[in-house]
Amino acid sequence: MNAQTETPTPNLNDINEHLYALFDPAFVHSHPGAYIQYAYSHPNSGNVDDAQVCLATELNDLAKFAAKRSGLGYNVYIIPSLLRFDRDPPMRRVKSDKYLASAFAWIDFDRERDAERVEAKLQERDIKPAFVVTTGTIPWTRAQLYFRTADIRNAAQQKQINEALQRLLGTDKVSDPCHLMRLAGSVNYPTAKKSERGYVVQTTTFRKIRDARTYGADELLRLIGLSDGASNGRGYTFEGQAHSCTSSSALSDPFADRALEAAPELIASALQHIPNADLDWDDWNRVGMAAWRATKGSSIAFEAFDEWSRKSSKYDAKTTREKWTKLFRSPPTEIGAGTIFKMAADNGWVRPREARAEEGAEADTDPSSAETGEAGDQADKAERNQGDSDGGARENTGRKRTSGALPLSYFGAFPANAKKRPILKGFLNRGDTSALIAPPKRGKSALMTEIAVHCAAGKDWRGHAASGPCGVVILALERGDLYQRRLDAYALRDGYKGLPIAVARRIIDLLSPECVKTIVATVQEAEQHMGCGVGLVVIDTYSKGVAAGGGEENSAKDQNRVAANLRRVQELIDIHIACVGHTGKDPSKGARGSNAHLGDVDLMIQITGDTGTKTAKVTDANDQPERVLAQFLLEAADTGHVEPPRVCRRPFGLSYAAMAGCSSMA
Incomplete structure (x- = not known):
């Protein structure tokens, strides 16, 4: 009998890894x-005829579509460069005149013994x-190599570098700046001709090379042109065994700005001492979350967690990897290195002295401390929740605070809520206030509904990673019924059920201090009913509340009174407040009324476009770049209502028609 082999399937993790490596959000935003x-x-057929385009901010939707198309038996390709169009993008393969920028040079090889020679x-x-x-x-190793390259000036230089690498390495002709490369x-899926040469159906893989550097464009050309070179001995292999490579299957780390709680090697050492005698799912999951948070999802920590999981007869490699990958999208916040160290110390692990010296101030990671494990994690939580009573930092002097003094936070001891607390990373943060403005009938509420749905579902929105699901309260000061119909449309079209979204259809006097109590009480009622914390409050429209x-709106005094009330709300509950409003008679001058509103908000977004494609652009922000945030179309949604609501098309740019029937695109 022939052994039964498993049919290769697409790997969504590697698809995402490749897309996010090529089109890092910071690079795209520029x-x-x-x-x-x-x-x-x-x-x-062997011919690559079906070509589509999408906005470079829509990587998650593209990844899902690519995985589905690949699963249906199609080969899938990507151009490694950003493109630009002066008019609506064509639904056909583009030429190099549409090249805008790329962060990489690349080669491709597929002949026997190419791998050894190139390496x-x-x-x-x-x-x-x-x-x-x-x-x-x-029958032999075939691969595509990408070299991180800065300051590529134009399509001509892109082609020059690719051709130089091709000549040096004797590889295939893929030098065109808009060449399609396999995803x-x-x-x-090999063609019949390639199958005759011994090719078989295989899932392609993605692997980062550790310690890879970024080359300047001119520098890389000089290195390619050297007649003699000396190796530094730090090699890599195409098979993934060498110590200098990493093969993490998690998505590109969207939490790079967070400090490590502990070295991954230290976590790996501790995990070896923690028993795993067929732990139940909750205990197993708890260890995984703690190891992930301590190391920001390090591949070293994953390998250690995977090895620790193998101690159990319940071990499943796919489940273990999927669990680790999901934590990149919904990272733990109240468990970490302290838990790992406490569990390991209880089973005889002794923390290396040098590791303690390196991390000296982090008492919650010391197994000999009173604040280890659960106690340390609870202390972290208490510090995060610390607020009005002491401003997040107590003076360690034993003296009583001066009567009547405002709460103070001191240098070096600022509370955790001074850090960004993202709902959608790089876009919406708790504690901030935003304004979404446009002339009437330009899709303000439709776009805000789409954002609200993604926040509630914990789904990434147009290239911005969601930190996890959060409740949404929409204070619909006008046309609350339309909001409800739009939300019905998302439920019918995309299959959403039980999203934590609540709509209030009453007018609120935002000038009155009483509105603070009203908004806070409304949010708390919603949280009790929905069973989750609210992160986003929408006020639509802001002008009705004034x-x-x-x-x-023209009165700076009135605008400032409203702003003060909304800030008082945020002193009591940790939310983002999004105000939907109008532009003035001249949209180029921004929001209608006094510019005191602009001076108060942390983020100003303006929608332009009369018909067809609408463009939402960040026009002003405290700590994020001005940029095109989204481009979208509106469509009438069939919800059974007499007046069908207009909603944003599924966020896939102008290529939506090509996605018909692809229910995973949301």
Whole structure:
């Protein structure tokens, strides 16, 4: 009998890894309105005819579509460059005149013994790729190599660098700046001709190279042109065994700005001492979350967690990897290194002295401290929740605070809520206030509904990673019924059920101090009913709340009174407040009324576009760049209502029509 082999399937993790490596959000944000092109073909035809484009901020939706298309038997490709269009993008393969920018140079090889020759030549010149996409290993290793390159000036230089690498390494001709390259994580379905050469169906893989550097464009050309080079001995392999490579399957780390609680090697050492005699799921999950948070999802920590999980007869490799990957999207916040160290110390682990010295001030990670494990995690939580009574930091002097003094926080001891607390990373943060403005009938409320749905579902929105699901309260000061119909449309179209969203359809006088109590009480009622904390409060429209108290938008005094009341709300509950409003008669001058409103908000977003595609752009912000945030179309949604509501098309730019029937696109 022949052994039954498992059918290769797409790897969504590697697809995301590849896309986020090529189109890192920070890189994309520096090129507002940029597009990317993807394509797919059936192996029976061998021709890459089906090409589409999408906005470069829509990577998560593209990844899901690519995985689905690959699962249906299609080869899937991506252009590694950002593209620009002066008019609506065409639904066909583009040429190099549409090239905008790229952060990489690349090569492709697929001949026998290419891998060994390329590897030797790169080590000779001391050139190291940033990542490798292995497109197959049978009958021999085939791969695409990407070299992180800064300051590529234009399409001509992109082609010059690619051609230079190609000549140096003797690889395939893929130098065109808009060449389609195979997407990692997709399945490689060989054509009949390639099958005759011994190629088989395989899932392509993505692998980052540890310690890879960024080359200047001119520097890389100089390195390629050297006649003699000396290796520094720090090699890599295409098979993934060498110590200098990392093969984490998690998504690109969206939490790079968080400090490590402990070295991954230290967590790995501690995990070896923690028993795992078929622990139940909750205890197993608790260890995984603690190891992830302590190391920001380090691949070293994952390997240690995976090894620790193997101690149990319940071990399942797929479940273990999926659990680790999901933590990148919904990271733990109240468990960490202290838990790992306490559990290990209880089973005989002794923390190395040098590790204690390096992390000296972190008492919650010391197993000999009174604040280890559960106690340490609870102390962290208490510090995060510390607020009005002491301003987040107590003076360690024993003296009584001066009567009548405002709560103070002192240098070096600022509370945790001074840090950004993202709802959608790089976009919406708790404690901030935003304004979304546009002329009437331009899709303000429709776009805000889409944002609210993604926040409630804990789904990434147009390239911004969600920190997890959070409750949403919409204070619909006008047309609350329309909000409800739009939310019905999302439930019918995209299959959402039980989202933590509540709509209030009453006018609120935002000038009155009583509105603070009203808003806080409304949020607390919603939290009790929905069973989760609220993170986003929408006020639509802001002008109605000003007018309800007899105020005027043109009055700086009235605007400041409203702003003060909203800030008092945020002193009591940790939320983001999004105000929907109008532009003035001249939209180029921004929000209607006094500029005191602009001076108070942390983020100002303006929608432009009369018909067809609408563009939402960040026009002013405290600590994020001005940029094109989203481009979208509106469509009438069939909800059974007499007046069908207009909602945003599924966020996939102008290529939505090509996605018909793809229910995973949300």
